Amino acid sequence: MSATPTAxxxxxxxxxxxxxxxGPQPVVALAGVDLDLAAGRFTAVMGPSGSGKSTLLHCLAGLDRPCAGTVRIGAAELARLDDRRLTLLRRDRVGFVFQRFNLLPTLTAEENIVLPLAIAGRRPDPDWLRQVVAAVGLTDRLGHRPAELSGGQQQRVAVARALITRPWVVFADEPTGNLDSRSGAEVLRLLREAVDDLGQTVVMVTHDPVAAAHADRVIFMADGRLVDELRTPTAGQVLDTLARLEPAPAAGR
Known part of the structure; x- marks a missing residue:
């Protein structure tokens, strides 16, 4: 892939x-979304259950193909890529952090981190590997396998793995969902520092207003559409906006 992110x-x-x-009444998950996500910024996507936020993330990341419309990552238009080139773009130019850590249990932390490069037949840049490992605080855990790490440490391995290819963008889908509050705060700090210190672009789906408050921008979805946004949000502002978007309870309940 020779294309680079549009300025x-x-x-x-x-x-x-x-x-x-x-049939005559399909479920509409995305209803004509127009969106630009800034490079080098942290964007959170929020909305009520069923609002389309995870579907949006999956389509933006090339994990699912939309029924209509276009997605560009950098200058690459995903609809124009065949399956092979789309796989290469996801491997080389996109980082993923999921609620489930998705680590290989037989590999050490270091081997899990560099796995995307190993699959591509590339050696890691030693300086970048050291920088990423230091950023996520795993220097003394590289020889440990996932079963020997806490949940928070495993998710830090996943964050490092997402960063090791120097991707154009990191997509994070509920990255703190399986973590306690302290470990979740550590992962959010890492994502924030990846933006501030490493110049990374992060797009995160979350249901947690405290998590969203780490972002530069929060976009809100309802019924498959973008309906609101906040810049430099606080957790209180996020919570107030979400409360306005939640459907009213049915009469008599």
Missing amino acids: GVAVSARELRKEYGA
Whole structure:
């Protein structure tokens, strides 16, 4: 992939639509989303259950194909890529952090971190590896396997793995969902520092207002559409906005 991120914009979507199910009434998960995500910034995506936020993340990351519309990561338009080139772009230019750590149990922490490079037949840059490992605080845990690490440490391995290829963008889907509050705070600090210190672009789906407050921008979804946003948010502002978006309880309940 020779394309590079467009100046100022890491990911963009135009008229993005995604529907599930056949018949006269399919479920509309995305209803014509237009979105630009700034390079070198931390963006959080929030909304009520079923609002389309995870579907949006999966389409932006090339994990799922939309029914209509376009997605660009950098200058690469995903719809124009065949399966092989899309796989290469995800491997080389996109980092992923999920709620489940997705580490290989037989590999050490270091081997899990450099796995994307090993799959590509590339050697890690020793200086970058040291910088990433130091940033996530795993220098003395590199020889440990996942079963020998706490949940927070395993997620830090996953963050390091997402950063090791110097991706154009890191997508994080509920990255603190399986962690206690202290470990979750550590992972959020790492993602924030990846943006501030390493110049990374991070896009995170979360349901947690405290997590979203680490972002530079929070975008809110409802019924498959973008309906609001906050810049430099506080947890209180996020909570107030979410409360306005939650559907009213049915009468009599």
